[in-house]
Structures are given as structure tokens and as C-alpha cells.
Amino acid sequence: MQPRLNIALVGNPNSGKSSLFNVLTGLNQKVGNFPGVTVDKKTGFCRIDEKLAATIIDLPGTYSLYPKSADEFVTYDILLNPDNRDKPDIVVIIADASNLKRNLLFCSQIIDLKIPVVIALSMMDLAKKQGVEIDVPGLERELGVPVVPINPRKNRGIAGLKKAVALTAAGQYQVPARDFIENTALAPATIADIRKFIPHESSYAALHIATHAEDLSFLDPGQRLAVKQILEEHRFNKTKAQGEEVIQRYARIKHIMNATVAEKDPLQKSLITEKIDNILLHRFWGYVIMLAVLFLIFQSIFWLAQYPMDAIDGGFSALSGWLGHTLPDNKLTDLLVNGLLAGIGGIAVFIPQIMILFGLITILEDTGYMARISFLTDRLMRQVGLNGKSVMPLISGVACAVPAIMSARSIENRKERFITIMVTPLMSCSARLPIYTIMIALVIPDKTMLGLFSLKGLVMMGLYLLGFVMAVLIAAVMRLLVRIREKSYFIMELPVYRAPRWKNVGVTMIQKARIFVTDAGKVIIVISLILWFLAAHGPAREMEQVQQQYTELMQSHPGERQELSNALQAARLEHSYAGHLGKAFEPLIRPLGFDWKIGIALITSFAAREVFVGTMATLYSVGNDVDEDAATLREKMEAARRPDGSPVYDLPTGLSLIIFYAFAMQCMSTLAVVKRETKSWKVPALQFAYMFVLAYVGSLLTYFIFS
Incomplete structure (x- = not known):
């Protein structure tokens, strides 16, 4: 049997370590946890050469060998613990060539542990653009270990790295006899x-x-x-x-x-960055610019996504209508059109907005401005018991709370980490975006403020700011309630400004859309199919009585056949299993302005918030009590009426529903990851309870104020 090495990949955060891991292992990788901790463990298989195979372990990023967070302690224990089962035979250190001085500190520490080391120099292209030239053979002589330039994204230098690893494994590269310093x-x-x-x-x-x-x-x-x-x-x-x-x-x-x-001209590069920061980090204008950037993002969600969304929505409506007229009128057609197709349409229509949101966030990260947002908000964070490191999980929460909560591991202070985990789900994640979009389109007038700013875009931005403000207020309360006293510091290196990598932006947009379709889509479609069954079937006696009643009415009033047919569909839905479920829940939510259909959507969307749209699409397809011209979901919801003839989705109800979804914890995945990170069910239970109370009270007040 051929020998298999243990190779650990280590390096500073954002040094290119994950890119190298993906290139070396390809699809031969798996994710678990390191024993005893909730830190992700990524391992994979790699063929070094014909005679040598290796298990690659991607260790959490760290800046030095003095750990402060749970992630860094994992790396620390593996490198120092002689009994650790993941103890590496060789360590590959990924060093950012564009920031070599900082990276060499960590490199020198690992070299002094007397573990065989190979240094992989990443970001060489970026260093070259910055006018940095590195004498690689000279660096290799000074450090006493092999140094290999690599570019994992373009698959360059990988063969040279594997050769250096093989030579190190064969003993041709020896551990330096002399320490880097006199330890x-x-x-x-x-x-x-x-x-x-x-x-x-x-x-x-x-x-x-x-x-x-x-x-x-x-x-x-x-x-x-x-x-x-x-x-x-x-x-x-x-x-x-x-x-x-x-x-x-x-x-x-x-x-x-x-x-x-x-x-070459390091001072000039520094001066350019400083000049830009003098504006973007200004005590007053910095915050004005930050709000303007955020507003532009949320305006773009409407401006840029409107046409593809309308095209997708119209396309699915036309397809549903065509299939409904072409296929025979039976249960299978009903399942296909009003169950499966309605669910898929509820997913696909929001893909343009998801892609635009993540594309713009990626541009902010690539240019270096996202780090400036953390810096600008640090002062505010400290006043409520957090620090600038809490900003990144909160900002990440705009995309998804699950990775955002996991990223809170980098916060060394236990109290700040706990509070960050507790308030991060209040940030408006991408799962809320479909709900915000359809409700804003329904109840907010299509007007502009000052002839320039879209009222809908302003409301959308207000919702995201509301999530942030509420997170800050809850953090301030928890600061007084949580009795853990630890000092904390916020140290952040502000990266130089650079042009976004457009290929990276495009890849991220496609990946996020695929994740939304596959992960959220599977849940939405399954629940849509279950809902179709519950909405299309009911207690046999009740359904027979409804059918008989309206059949007699149609016979006695042939001129009103179309109106009675629509009323029959509504009555069948009301007496279905789904109708009974919604009616049972209705007394609790009636004070919020919600009817039993919305009640069903609230129940199903506790699995995942975005299920709301699929639920409404299914309910209004099965119980289509509006005219046939109202083909899209928005038009069906717009035409929905209460028994007294008033619209179901008026301004008070629409805003009340938006506020409920802004605050409620309707995501089982988030609750599961909170339990995983805190090792206790008490924390997610407390989180679920306080967010539900906040959502209910906020929704109740909103409905009362706008009624």
C-alpha cells in the first residue's frame, strides 16, 4: 500500500488557502467538525505524484501562533500537539506575496516548531500590480525552506508545489537546524x-x-x-x-x-489609499457615503431586476395558462399546474434579485470598501457592548444568517460573541427579500421622492436599516443582562483599494443563485406539493356539500356561471385541510390584519422564510377566486378580497406582514446552527421566543398605527 502523508494548509485569513485546497483536492473533499469543537474541518485527498498520496487538511486561518479565538486554537493544537490524529507530516504555508511582511511572522513561527515546511507564495499577480518584486530563490535561502510561487485560481505553480512537497517528504529538504531567532x-x-x-x-x-x-x-x-x-x-x-x-x-x-x-513607489500607493480614506472614512461624509452606497444597492434591486422578474413571472403565467387549456382537466393536471409549476415559479422569479444583491456585495468586498464599513461602525458597536468584529457577521447576515453566525467564531470576547449570535438573525437576509419585494410591490405606491428617489427603493432600504437598528437596540439590552466581563480590542487591517475581479463577481452571482434554487427551492417545492394536496382535498362530507350547493346554484343561475365557478373554488379551498389549518390559526393573527391564508403561509414558512411566496402561489392557484386575467401571483394577491369587499392586502396589512417577517425567527437552519455553535438548545429557544414576541408586538403596533 502506498504511503499517505498528512499535509496541513495554514495561513493568514484571505491568503488564498481555500482556493489552493479546492485545486489540490477537487471533488475529493468532505466537511466535518474537529473533535470536541464546532469548528469546520475540511479534508480532502490529493495525488502528489505516482508514488505519493496525501490527505490535505485545511486549517482555520490565523495571523500568528498566539491564538485568541476557537478557530485559531484548533490550528494551534494541531501544530503543537504530538498526539493529535491530524498532526501534519508537512505544513504548506500560504503566504500573501502582496503583504509579505505580515505573513512572514506566522511563517517564521511555524518554521521554529521544527515541522517540515513548504511556503506557497500566493497573490503574486497582485504583488506585481503593486510594484512588488520578490527574489524567490533569495527568500528561500534566507528562510531555509522551499518557496514556490502559485496562483490557484489559474492553476499555476501547482506542479511545482507538489514537487517541493515530494522532495520534502523524501528528505531532500531538511528542517532548518538553526532557529529563525534565538528562542x-x-x-x-x-x-x-x-x-x-x-x-x-x-x-x-x-x-x-x-x-x-x-x-x-x-x-x-x-x-x-x-x-x-x-x-x-x-x-x-x-x-x-x-x-x-x-x-x-x-x-x-x-x-x-x-x-x-x-x-516601486510604496509611498505613492499609500498616499492614494490615504487620500481616498480621507473622504470615505470622514467623520461626517463617511457615513453619508456609506448610506448612499447602501441606498444604491437597494434601489438597484428594483431598477435592474424589474424587467427579468416581469419576464420570468409572465413566462410562468403563460405556461400555466397554456398547460391548463391543453392538458385534460384532471387531478394530475391540477398537481402539475397549481402545485409543481406554481412552486417553481415562486422560486425562479426572485433569482434576478438574489444575483444582483450578492453581485453588489461581492463588489464591495473586492474593492476593500466592506472593511471600511466595519471601521465606520465600530464606534457605534462599542456603545452597545459589541465591537467592529461584530459588524462582519451582521453584514454577512444580509446574505444569510447561517454562515454569518458561524463567522462570529472570530470574536474572542465570549459576551460579544454571544450577543452577536443572538442579534444577527434580525438582519434582513436574502430569504426575506422575496417577501419584501412582493409586499412592497402590492402596497407601496409607485412614486418618486424629489423626482429622483423611488419610494419603493426607500422602503426597501428602510427595512434593511430597521433590521440593523433593532439588532443594535437588542444588543444594548443584552449588554446589561449578560454578566460576562472581558476586555476586547478591535484591530483590523484596511486593505488597499483595488478594482473588483469581475469574474469572481460573476461566479459568486451564479453560485448564490444555484444555492437559492437548490437549497431553498427543494424546501419550497416539497411544501408547495404538500400544500397543493392539503388545499385540493378536505373532509369528504364537507367537500361534497360545497360541490352540491354550488352545482345547484349554477343550474338555477346559468348567467352567473363564471362568478359562481370562482366562488366554488374559493369555498373548496376554505373547507379543505389547508383551510381548516388556517382557520384554527386565524384567531391568533386576526389582530395583526392577517386572514387564514396568510396564517397558512406563516406556518409553512417557519421551515424557511422564502416558502411564504411559494405557499401564496399555491393557495392562490388552487383557490383562484379572481378573474382569469389576473395571471401573475402579484395580480392574484392584488385582486384578493375580504368578505366585506375590501382588499386583503391593503397598506396596514401589507406593512404589518412585512414587519412580522422582518423580526420573526422563521428559519430552522439558523436555529440548528445556533445550537451547534453554543452547544445548547436553551440559546436558540430563547432566540426564537424573543424574536417571535418582537415580531408579534411590532406587527400589531404597525397595523394599529396605519389602520
């Missing part, structure tokens, strides 16, 4: 005594055992006690030792940079 000199007596109790090839590893003995899982109680006694005996000051280490490392890195890296 033993940082605490000679302490390091010597620790190595007696815990044998290790590296003096630097012994230094880390001294600084993190209480947190290292591989030390037994006896070893921890021995280390504690050594530290007390030698009066070891870990803060001083760490500070001196970093100073010495950067001094050596500076020497290496001077010898191997040439930068």
Missing part, C-alpha cells in the same frame, strides 16, 4: 526545565507550552502542575517574552525583506 534566549531556564518534563524537538514549542499550559489539551494534570511550578520558580513573564519574540522576529523579517523584496 532559547527569551527564557533560557524556563525552556530548559520544561523540555526535561515534556520532551520536544523545538525550544520554541517549549516556550508556547509555558505561555499556554492551561489551554493545551495534550498536557495531563501532572504536566500542567509541573509547568506551573517551573513558571513560578523562574518568575516567567509571558507578556514580556511574547513581546520580545515579536520584536526580534520583525527585526529579522525586515532584514529579509530588504534583501529579497523590492517595492
Whole structure:
């Protein structure tokens, strides 16, 4: 059997590590959890050469070997723990060539652990554009380990990287005998005594055992006690030792940079960025520009998406009408047209908006402006018990709360992390977008403010700001209630401004649309089919009585046959299983202005918010009590009437429904990931309860104010 290496990919966040992992492993990868923690573990298989195979482990990104978050502790334990089952035979360090100085700090620390290392230089194209030239052979000589330039996105340098790994595995590249800095000199007596109790090839590893003995899982109680006694005996000051280490490392890195890296006009590049930041980060104009950018995004959701959405909606309506007239009038046709096709149409019509939203967010990230938004909002976050690191999960929550909550792992402070998890679902995610869109189209007039700003776009932006404001207010309350006292700091490197990678934008738009169609679509279609059955069937006696009643009316009033036929469809839906379910729920929601059909949608959309649209499409297809010209879902909902003849979706009801969906926790996936991250069902239960109360009270007040 051929040997299989364990290769760990490590590096700073956003250094290209995930891109390299995907290139090396292709489809041969799986995602799980590291033992004992809720941190994602990505592993995959890779063929290095004809004689050598490898298991690739993608470790969480970290800036240095001094961990602060749960993600960084996973990387830390794997690199230091000799008993860890994922202990690497070789470490491939991905270093960003456009920011080499910062990346070399982490590289030098891992080299001093005496683990075989190969450095993969990524972002070489970006470094070249910035006027940075790197002497790769010279850098390799200075570090004492192989250095290979790569570009995973264009599949360049991968063969050279595999060759360097194979040569390292064969022993042709040796671990540097000399430390990058004199680690033993940082605490000679302490390091010597620790190595007696815990044998290790590296003096630097012994230094880390001294600084993190209480947190290292591989030390037994006896070893921890021995280390504690050594530290007390030698009066070891870990803060001083760490500070001196970093100073010495950067001094050596500076020497290496001077010898191997040439930068053209670094001052000019810095001045351009500073000039732009003087405007975009201004105490007043910075916030004005940020709001303008956000407003432009939400206006674009209507401006750019209107035509493709109308085309898709009209296309599905025409197809449904054609199939309804062409196919025989039976249950199978009803299932196809009013169940399956209505559900698919409810998904497809919102694809343009999903793609536009994610495309614009990707542009903000690529240009570097998203990091500026975090910086601008840090002051506000601190006033409510959070910090700038909480902004990224909140902004990510505009796309989806699930990855946003998982990204809160980078927050070191336990209290801030807990509060961030609790309030992130209040941000208006993409699943709410279909509901906002159809309700705004129904109840908000098609007007412009000052002859320029669309009222619908302003309302859409207001909803997203409302989610953010409510998240901030709830965070302020939780700050007083949660009794955990820890200091926190917000340190962020603002990237240089650069043009967006349009290919990356396009790929992201397609991926997000595919995820929406496959993930949300499966749920919507299944629920649409179940709803069709519940809406098309009911207790046999009741359905027979309704049918008999309207058959007699049609015979006695032949001139009103069409009106009575529509009334029959509405009556059959009201007496169906779905009707009974909605009627049972109606007393609870009637004060909010909702009828029993909306009640059914509220129940089904607790699986996922976007199911609301598919539910309404199915209900108004099965119970089509409007004229045949009202072909699209919007037209059907617009024409819906209460028993007294008033429209179902008037301004009070529409706004009440929007506010309910803005605040309610209607996403089982989010609840599951909160449980996974907090290791407790109490937290998601509390989250569900407070958000439901907030949604109900907010919806009730909205209906009362606008009635």
C-alpha cells in the first residue's frame, strides 16, 4: 500500500488557502467538525505524484501562533500537539506575496516548531500590480525552506508545489537546524526545565507550552502542575517574552525583506489609499457615503431586476395558462399546474434579485470598501457592548444568517460573541427579500421622492436599516443582562483599494443563485406539493356539500356561471385541510390584519422564510377566486378580497406582514446552527421566543398605527 502523508494548509485569513485546497483536492473533499469543537474541518485527498498520496487538511486561518479565538486554537493544537490524529507530516504555508511582511511572522513561527515546511507564495499577480518584486530563490535561502510561487485560481505553480512537497517528504529538504531567532534566549531556564518534563524537538514549542499550559489539551494534570511550578520558580513573564519574540522576529523579517523584496513607489500607493480614506472614512461624509452606497444597492434591486422578474413571472403565467387549456382537466393536471409549476415559479422569479444583491456585495468586498464599513461602525458597536468584529457577521447576515453566525467564531470576547449570535438573525437576509419585494410591490405606491428617489427603493432600504437598528437596540439590552466581563480590542487591517475581479463577481452571482434554487427551492417545492394536496382535498362530507350547493346554484343561475365557478373554488379551498389549518390559526393573527391564508403561509414558512411566496402561489392557484386575467401571483394577491369587499392586502396589512417577517425567527437552519455553535438548545429557544414576541408586538403596533 502506498504511503499517505498528512499535509496541513495554514495561513493568514484571505491568503488564498481555500482556493489552493479546492485545486489540490477537487471533488475529493468532505466537511466535518474537529473533535470536541464546532469548528469546520475540511479534508480532502490529493495525488502528489505516482508514488505519493496525501490527505490535505485545511486549517482555520490565523495571523500568528498566539491564538485568541476557537478557530485559531484548533490550528494551534494541531501544530503543537504530538498526539493529535491530524498532526501534519508537512505544513504548506500560504503566504500573501502582496503583504509579505505580515505573513512572514506566522511563517517564521511555524518554521521554529521544527515541522517540515513548504511556503506557497500566493497573490503574486497582485504583488506585481503593486510594484512588488520578490527574489524567490533569495527568500528561500534566507528562510531555509522551499518557496514556490502559485496562483490557484489559474492553476499555476501547482506542479511545482507538489514537487517541493515530494522532495520534502523524501528528505531532500531538511528542517532548518538553526532557529529563525534565538528562542532559547527569551527564557533560557524556563525552556530548559520544561523540555526535561515534556520532551520536544523545538525550544520554541517549549516556550508556547509555558505561555499556554492551561489551554493545551495534550498536557495531563501532572504536566500542567509541573509547568506551573517551573513558571513560578523562574518568575516567567509571558507578556514580556511574547513581546520580545515579536520584536526580534520583525527585526529579522525586515532584514529579509530588504534583501529579497523590492517595492516601486510604496509611498505613492499609500498616499492614494490615504487620500481616498480621507473622504470615505470622514467623520461626517463617511457615513453619508456609506448610506448612499447602501441606498444604491437597494434601489438597484428594483431598477435592474424589474424587467427579468416581469419576464420570468409572465413566462410562468403563460405556461400555466397554456398547460391548463391543453392538458385534460384532471387531478394530475391540477398537481402539475397549481402545485409543481406554481412552486417553481415562486422560486425562479426572485433569482434576478438574489444575483444582483450578492453581485453588489461581492463588489464591495473586492474593492476593500466592506472593511471600511466595519471601521465606520465600530464606534457605534462599542456603545452597545459589541465591537467592529461584530459588524462582519451582521453584514454577512444580509446574505444569510447561517454562515454569518458561524463567522462570529472570530470574536474572542465570549459576551460579544454571544450577543452577536443572538442579534444577527434580525438582519434582513436574502430569504426575506422575496417577501419584501412582493409586499412592497402590492402596497407601496409607485412614486418618486424629489423626482429622483423611488419610494419603493426607500422602503426597501428602510427595512434593511430597521433590521440593523433593532439588532443594535437588542444588543444594548443584552449588554446589561449578560454578566460576562472581558476586555476586547478591535484591530483590523484596511486593505488597499483595488478594482473588483469581475469574474469572481460573476461566479459568486451564479453560485448564490444555484444555492437559492437548490437549497431553498427543494424546501419550497416539497411544501408547495404538500400544500397543493392539503388545499385540493378536505373532509369528504364537507367537500361534497360545497360541490352540491354550488352545482345547484349554477343550474338555477346559468348567467352567473363564471362568478359562481370562482366562488366554488374559493369555498373548496376554505373547507379543505389547508383551510381548516388556517382557520384554527386565524384567531391568533386576526389582530395583526392577517386572514387564514396568510396564517397558512406563516406556518409553512417557519421551515424557511422564502416558502411564504411559494405557499401564496399555491393557495392562490388552487383557490383562484379572481378573474382569469389576473395571471401573475402579484395580480392574484392584488385582486384578493375580504368578505366585506375590501382588499386583503391593503397598506396596514401589507406593512404589518412585512414587519412580522422582518423580526420573526422563521428559519430552522439558523436555529440548528445556533445550537451547534453554543452547544445548547436553551440559546436558540430563547432566540426564537424573543424574536417571535418582537415580531408579534411590532406587527400589531404597525397595523394599529396605519389602520
